Amino acid sequence: MIDMRLSRPARISLGYLATAVLWILVSDELTATLIPDRETHFLVQSWKGLGFVTVTALVMYALMRTPAPTAEVVPDRHGAVLLGLTFLLLVALIAGTGTLAYRHQAAAFKQQQLSQQAAIADLKAVQIRTWVGQGRQQAEMLRRDPDLLEAARRLATDAAQDAARHVRLHFNALLETGEWTAIGLYAADGRPLLQAGEARAPESALRQAIAQTAAGGGFRLNDVHPVDAAGLAYRIDFLLPLPEAAGVLVLSADPLALLFPMAQSWPIPSDSSEALLLRVEGDDVAFITPPRRSGARPTERRVPLADTAFASHLVRKKGDGIYEGRDFRGVEVIAAFEAVPGTPWHIEAKTDTDEVLRPLRRQAGQIFSMVLLAIGISALFVVLLWHNRQAAHAASERLAQAERAALALxxxxxxxxxxxxxxxxxxxxxxxxxxxxxxxxxxxxxxxxxxxxxxxxxxxxxxxxxxxxxxxxxxxxxxxxxxxxxxxxxxxxxxxxxxxxxxxxxxxxxxxxxxxIGERRRAEETVRRQLDELRRWYEATLDREGRIGELKAEVNELRQRLGEPPRYGQPQDAAPPAGAHPSGAVRT
CATH class of the missing domain: 3.30.450.20 (PAS domain)
Known part of the structure; x- marks a missing residue:
């Protein structure tokens, strides 16, 4: 019959071919999934191919150098199982180490990104708070001007242009800084008493803010609002009441010129990062600064606070902080929320999670390549160890058989x-x-x-x-x-x-x-009988001697009663008769 079994070189070649095909299919799919970055993917593919060629070349060399086992050698199944388990343990340890390393780096990297988001949000909040504080300080300086107070009292009663001329000079000096678009003095009912800069009739939002400021007596910020029907111009107003109800000082600024660029700028290069100025209006979050590429106007975009799909829901539930969720686009983001003190605003500093994790994926690809290389090297060592073990097992088996035969004899x-x-x-x-x-x-x-x-x-x-x-x-x-x-x-x-x-x-x-133990039992029985006989002889001897002593004592007692001396003496060293008391009295 024709032997259809493959030769050893053919089996090795087929095994190498199957391993190579499986490796290419699996590893390429994994690297494509884990490493979407094209440059990093190309680098990992190069190292992966080099590592595979190196490991398989060493394994092929070891297989070809190892002689084929003879028919007399009994396969060491226990050793094969042990080596297999050892290899699986090594794979588990290597994979576990790689996983732990990745998780450690991921945690550290993520914490770094979260801290960065929080720092940027805090920076923006400080910048905006400083800007608001500076505007308030300028309004306070104007309010303390005695010329302004005198002009306000006179303008409230008549049109004293000579009194207003000096105050208008102060207003124009501030307007030249470029921070303000208009500065005006208004009566409590919203009538303009004195204006500098752009001339505009106070819209309803401004008149309402003037009335509230005059009634409340403190600083008020009239939030960002449109000043034209087309929604192309927006203003933010700083209001301070003058003493003695002389009027309300209003400083107006264009938020598109300074506030929005300040809030929206990002300190480091990023494709998806942006900072947004928000405020809560009832049950909604209003975006004061329009989101990037949204096409919305200021204050136009709104998100319901009750919508749990958005990160703003967490702000309402837990307060300011760092959250992972979805933004208004439905994209996963990492967002840091920070309140701006003294204002109704919050700063949201957010970055798409995909961009944040992009460097981490590169590290994951590197770790994955190192893990695969370590597993390949471990497989090589296990194969070499297996073949050495087989050779040693064949020799020890022959020696053990000879020893067992001699031991059995x-x-x-x-x-x-x-x-x-x-x-x-x-x-x-x-x-x-x-x-x-x-x-x-x-x-x-x-x-x-x-x-x-x-x-x-x-x-x-x-x-x-x-x-x-x-x-x-x-x-x-x-x-x-x-x-x-x-x-x-x-x-x-x-x-x-x-x-x-x-x-x-x-x-x-x-x-x-x-x-x-029959002989031992018979010997024990003989000894027991001899001991019993000796005990009886001894007891009989003691009884005879005791009886003689008692008779002598009775004779001496009778002679004493007759008034005669005793016939038998009692030596001091003689033992007392049986039944006698230790004092010498005889028991009757």
């Missing part, structure tokens, strides 16, 4: 030549093996005793304890006990058994060392 000799009975019993209690001493003790042949259960060797009167003793052999130290065994002819003899569980070729057996 020595064990068999020791097992059979032992003077004590040795039984090998399976978990069911069947006798598997017995030595020569066992055959001689029980009177069975080798075939007969292997067909027996341990119950067949026990005295029927001791079977109640068999199960307990059989289970006790499974303890770490085994068990030792005495019992009665029965020979083939039915005769009984006492034995001492030491039994424990042993494992042979992956199976558990009970190995019992049994010693015939």
């Amino acid at each position: 020595r064990f068999e000799a020791l097992f059979q030549q032992a003077r004590d009975i040795i039984l090998l019993v399976d978990p069911a209690g069947r006798i598997v093996e017995a030595n020569e001493a066992a055959l001689a003790a029980y009177g069975y042949t080798a075939e007969e005793i292997r067909a027996r259960h341990v119950r067949d060797l026990r005295d029927p009167d001791t079977l109640d304890s068999l199960d307990r003793q059989f289970s006790a052999a499974d303890r770490p130290g085994g068990v030792q006990f005495e019992t009665m065994h029965r020979r083939k002819d039915g005769s009984l003899f006492p034995v001492e058994i030491s039994s424990r569980v042993v494992e042979i070729d992956g199976q558990r057996f009970r190995q019992s060392f049994i010693r015939d």
